[in-house]
Amino acid sequence: MNLLSLALRNVMRNWHRTLVTTLAMAFAGIIMILFAALMEGLMQASERNAVAMNLGDIQIHAPGYRDDPDLYTRIEQPAALLESLRAAGFRASARLYGFGLAASGSTSAGVQLRGIDPRAEAGVTQVHRHLLQGRWLDSGDRDGVVVGRKLARTLGVVTGDEVVIVSQASDGSIADALFRVRGVLKSVGEGVDRAGFYLLDTAFRDLMVLPQGAHEIAVLRADRDTDLDAATAEVAALATGYETLDWRALQPVIARILELADAQLVFMLLVVYVAVGMVVLNAMLMSVFERIHEFGVMKAIGVTPWQITALVFMETLVQVSVACLLALGLGWWSARYFQLNGIDLSGIASAASIGGVALDPVWYARITPDALLLPVGFLLLIALLAVIYPAVKAAVIRPVAALHYR
Amino acid sequence: MRSALHRFGVLCALGSCLCGGAAVAQPEDGQAERATQILREVDDLWRGSSSHARVAMQVKTEHYTRNMKMEAWSKGKEETLVRIVAPLKEKGTATLKSGNNIFTYLPRTDRTIRLTSGMMLGSWMGSHFTNDDLVKESRREEDYDAYISFEGERDGRQLLEFTLLPKADAAVVWGKLTLTVLAGSYIPLEEIYYDEDMQVARTITFSDVKPLGGRERPAVLHVVPADKPDEYTELVYESLQLDIQLSDAMFSLSSLRRR
Numbered sequence: 167m168n169l170l171s172l173a174l175r176n177v178m179r180n181w182h183r184t185l186v187t188t189l190a191m192a193f194a195g196i197i198m199i200l201f202a203a204l205m206e207g208l209m210q211a212s213e214r215n216a217v218a219m220n221l222g223d224i225q226i227h228a229p230g231y232r233d234d235p236d237l238y239t240r241i242e243q244p245a246a247l248l249e250s251l252r253a254a255g256f257r258a259s260a261r262l263y264g265f266g267l268a269a270s271g272s273t274s275a276g277v278q279l280r281g282i283d284p285r286a287e288a289g290v291t292q293v294h295r296h297l298l299q300g301r302w303l304d305s306g307d308r309d310g311v312v313v314g315r316k317l318a319r320t321l322g323v324v325t326g327d328e329v330v331i332v333s334q335a336s337d338g339s340i341a342d343a344l345f346r347v348r349g350v351l352k353s354v355g356e357g358v359d360r361a362g363f364y365l366l367d368t369a370f371r372d373l374m375v376l377p378q379g380a381h382e383i384a385v386l387r388a389d390r391d392t393d394l395d396a397a398t399a400e401v402a403a404l405a406t407g408y409e410t411l412d413w414r415a416l417q418p419v420i421a422r423i424l425e426l427a428d429a430q431l432v433f434m435l436l437v438v439y440v441a442v443g444m445v446v447l448n449a450m451l452m453s454v455f456e457r458i459h460e461f462g463v464m465k466a467i468g469v470t471p472w473q474i475t476a477l478v479f480m481e482t483l484v485q486v487s488v489a490c491l492l493a494l495g496l497g498w499w500s501a502r503y504f505q506l507n508g509i510d511l512s513g514i515a516s517a518a519s520i521g522g523v524a525l526d527p528v529w530y531a532r533i534t535p536d537a538l539l540l541p542v543g544f545l546l547l548i549a550l551l552a553v554i555y556p557a558v559k560a561a562v563i564r565p566v567a568a569l570h571y572r
Numbered sequence: 573m574r575s576a577l578h579r580f581g582v583l584c585a586l587g588s589c590l591c592g593g594a595a596v597a598q599p600e601d602g603q604a605e606r607a608t609q610i611l612r613e614v615d616d617l618w619r620g621s622s623s624h625a626r627v628a629m630q631v632k633t634e635h636y637t638r639n640m641k642m643e644a645w646s647k648g649k650e651e652t653l654v655r656i657v658a659p660l661k662e663k664g665t666a667t668l669k670s671g672n673n674i675f676t677y678l679p680r681t682d683r684t685i686r687l688t689s690g691m692m693l694g695s696w697m698g699s700h701f702t703n704d705d706l707v708k709e710s711r712r713e714e715d716y717d718a719y720i721s722f723e724g725e726r727d728g729r730q731l732l733e734f735t736l737l738p739k740a741d742a743a744v745v746w747g748k749l750t751l752t753v754l755a756g757s758y759i760p761l762e763e764i765y766y767d768e769d770m771q772v773a774r775t776i777t778f779s780d781v782k783p784l785g786g787r788e789r790p791a792v793l794h795v796v797p798a799d800k801p802d803e804y805t806e807l808v809y810e811s812l813q814l815d816i817q818l819s820d821a822m823f824s825l826s827s828l829r830r831r
Contacts (some may be wrong), residue, residue: 238634267687284598337638340661
C-alpha cells in the first residue's frame with residue numbers, strides 16, 4: 167500500500183477543507199515566525215545595548231567600588247591585568263570614572279567622566295559606532311570628547327562646541343579643562359544619555375591628577391558562543407583580589423527579561439497553536455467520520471489498524487508540510503521585510519528603556535534559525551498531536567459496524 | 573567675625589548660628605525670648621556690614637593634604653567673594669556667592685560656571701565644606717529655631733549653649749546644630765552638626781583667640797567630620813577688616829575674572 171499516494175488522493179478529495187486547514191496552519195506559522203523574529207530583534211537590541219554599548223560580558227572592579235564609586239577605589243595594576251586577560255584570549259578595556267560638572271555657555275550639568283582607551287574599548291564595546299553626529303574619540307585628539315544625547319541637549323552643544331569640565335582632582339585641587347565635542351551618541355542607556363562624557367584616558371589622568379590605576383575593566387569573550395560562567399570563572403582567577411561579575415549579575419533586570427523572552431515566545435506559540443490544533447482536530451475528525459464506511463471496507467479487506475493510523479497521520483502530515491513550507495517562505499519574507507525596514511516606534515514612545523538600558527526607537531526583526539524553526543517545529547508537533555484522536559478513532563473501527571454505518 | 577564667616581559661607585558655623593539667633597525659638601520655653609535676645613546681640617557684635625579677610629586653609633584627608641591661601645570679601649548677608657591666592661595652580665580661582673547662586677571662575681580655562689543644584693553637596697575647594705554650606709549659611713535665620721540648651725559652668729568656664737533645630741519646612745541637611753559660646757564675651761568655642769538621625773556629623777572648634785578686626789575673636793576654625801576623625805579642614809584668619817567700603821561691582825560676574 168503506497169501510503170503517500172493514498173494520503174494525497176484522500177486529501178484532494180475534499181480540497182476545500184484541505185485548503186482552509188492548511189492555510190489556517192500556514193497563517194499561524196507565518197505570524198509566529200514574524201513574532202519570533204521581532205522578539206528576537208528586540209532581545210538582541212536590548213542585549214546589544216546592555217552588553218555591547220557599555221557592560222561587556224564581564225567586569226572587574228576593585229572591591230567596594232560598585233557600592234561606592236570612589237575615585238580612590240582603584241584596580242592598582244590594570245596594565246598587567248589587561249596583559250594577562252589578553253593572553254588568555256579575552257578582549258579587555260580599562261576604564262576610568264569620575265564625576266564632574268560640565269558647563270557650556272551659561273548652562274551646566276553634572277556628568278560622569280568616562281576615561282577610555284579608544285582602541286581597547288573598540289574591542290569590547292560597539293559604542294563607537296553608535297554616534298548620532300560627529301566622530302568617536304581619537305587618541306590623536308586630546309581635547310576631543312563624546313557626550314550622551316540628553317547631556318548634549320541639556321548643555322545645548324553640538325559637534326565642535328567647547329565644554330568646560332570642573333571637578334576635584336585626586337590631590338584635592340580643582341580640576342578644570344576645556345574640551346571640544348567631537349561627537350554625540352545615540353541613545354545608549356539612561357545613565358550614558360544623561361551624563362555620559364567620554365574622554366581619552368590620558369586626558370582623564372591629566373585632568374584628575376591620576377597617574378595610575380583604573381576603576382573598571384570590561385572584558386569580552388572573543389568567541390560569543392563560549393560559556394559565560396566558565397569565562398567569568400577564568401577571568402576571576404586572573405583577577406584575584408578584585409570583584410569579577412558577568413553582565414547578568416551587573417544588569418539582573420535585563421538578564422531576567424531576556425530569560426523571560428524565551429518563555430514568552432513558547433507561551434505565545436502554545437496559545438496560538440492550541441487554536442490551530444483545534445482546527446486540525448476538527449478537520450481530521452470530520453474527514454474520519456465522513457469515511458467510516460470506507461475505513462470499514464479497508465479493514466474488511468485486511469488493512470491493519472496501524473496502517474489506518476499511519477494513513478490518517480500521513481494525510482495530516484501532507485497538509486502540515488505544505489503549511490510549514492508556506493509559513494517558512496512567507497514568514498521569512500515578512501520577517502525579512504521588518505529586518506530591513508524597522509517599525510518606527512518613536513511616535514509612540516520617544517525613549518523607551520528597560521532597566522536603564524535604552525531601546526532603539528526603531529524596532530527591527532531579526533531572523534535566526536530559532537525564529538524560523540521553532541514556530542514550524544511547534545506547528546508540526548501540535549498538528550500531529552491533534553490528529554492522534556481522529557487517527558485512533560479510525561483505527562479502532564469495527565468493520566461490521568462500519569460497513570453498516572450510514 | 574560674623575561677616576568674615578559670612579563671606580566664606582564656608583565658615584557658616586559661627587555666623588549662621590549667630591544669625592540663627594534672630595529666629596524665634598520654642599514658644600513654650602520661657603527662655604526663648606532671652607535666647608533670641610542674646611543671639612541677636614551676639615550676632616550684632618560679630619556682624620559687619622562688609623568685610624575683607626585673608627585666610628589660610630589647610631585640608632587633610634585620607635588621600636591628600638593641601639594648603640591654600642585665599643582672600644575674601646563680603647557685603648551684607650548675601651554677597652561673598654573668595655579668591656584663591658596660593659597655590660599657583662589654582663591662583664585666581666574665585667567663588668562668588670550671590671543670594672542662592674554660586675559662581676566659580678576658573679582662570680585656566682577662563683570660564684565662569686554657575687553651580688547646579690546637583691553640585692551643591694560637593695566639596696568646596698576640596699575641603700570638608702560643601703557648596704551647600706556656602707549657600708545655606710546666610711539662610712540659617714529662616715531655616716532654624718534657636719533656644720538656650722545649657723547655661724552655666726562647664727570645664728571651669730561660664731558657657732552658653734544654643735541648640736538650633738530646623739524648622740519643619742526647611743530644606744536643610746542637618747538634624748540639629750549646637751553652638752557653645754563663652755558667657756561673657758560671646759566668643760564661640762564649638763559648634764556640632766548632627767545629621768538627621770541625630771548622630772554627630774561634624775564638629776567645628778574655634779581657637780586661638782586674638783585681636784582680629786578690632787576685637788578679640790578666634791582666628792582658627794578646625795572642622796572634623798565625625799565619620800573620618802583623622803581628616804580635618806582648618807581655617808586660619810591672618811587678617812580681618814570689618815565695615816569697610818566695598819562697591820557692589822565687587823560682587824558681580826565681571827569682577828570674578830579680575831585677578
